[in-house]
Amino acid sequence: MKLTVIGCWGGYPKKNEASTGYLLEAGDFKLLIDCGSGVLSKLQNFVSPEKLNAVILSHYHPDHIADIGVLQHARLIQGFLKGQPDTLPIYAHYANQSEFKKLTYKDITKGVAYQPENTINIGPFTIRFLLTNHPVPCYAMRIETGGSSIVYTGDTAYKKEFISFAKDTDILLSECNFYAHQDGKNAGHMNSTDAGTIAQSANAGKLILTHLPHYGDVQQLAQEASNHFTGEIVLAEEGLTVTL
Secondary structure (H helix, E strand, O other), X not given: OEEEEEEOEOOOOOOOOOEOEEEEXXXXXXXXXXXXXXXXXXXXXXXXXXXXXXXXXXXXXXXXHOOHHHHHHHHHHHHHHHOOOOOEEEEEOOOOHHHHHOOOEOOOEXXXXXXXXXXXXXXXXXXXXXXXXXXXXXXXXXEEEOOXXXXXXXXXXXXXXXXXXXXXXXXXXXXXXXXXXXXXXXXXXXXXXXXXXXXXXXXXXXXXXXXXXOOOOOHHHHHHHOOOXXXXXXXXXXXXXXXX
């Protein structure tokens, strides 16, 4: 299983970069996790849009879904140029019906509703969900294949249930939108202390901090998290790749 960070910024993309998007690969199967602003442009440094096998979305905030429309048009245009690819399934929850309906576009993409209380299989990946603490319905994901696991928190304030949900995961891909001296609870986000605490309590193998703030020195986030987590801590950045 290989994880590649496509975009890692919270709220909106930093100059010449992208907001939330992660490419997960196992064998020839390519799964895109979230598809925020700028993700389609940056994705093409790693894989052509028509080569994706599936997309899964944590929630419907623009920094996680803004490039769904241009992804649909990319596959439409590439279909004219190279032959129509298979219909791309886009997995998402059904809590926002109007946004969910936009995931189906002609025969290019099709919205597939996941039931968060159930485990699902997408290609070689087995995925479980956890409702997060966020202003809109959002789901964290535990993704497993071949004995390895990645837990992606999505957007969330601290929630103790993450400790059991992420137990012994190889990678905790944790949002970290606030510094240690800030309380992100009302905004539905975690700070560096929250991320480090969950990683330590869950016995995570590696902590990757993502959904980063646009101010301050983001290196400080890793330093602060290290006061609570004794394992390896990495700041997400475009092109960061981890293979399990």
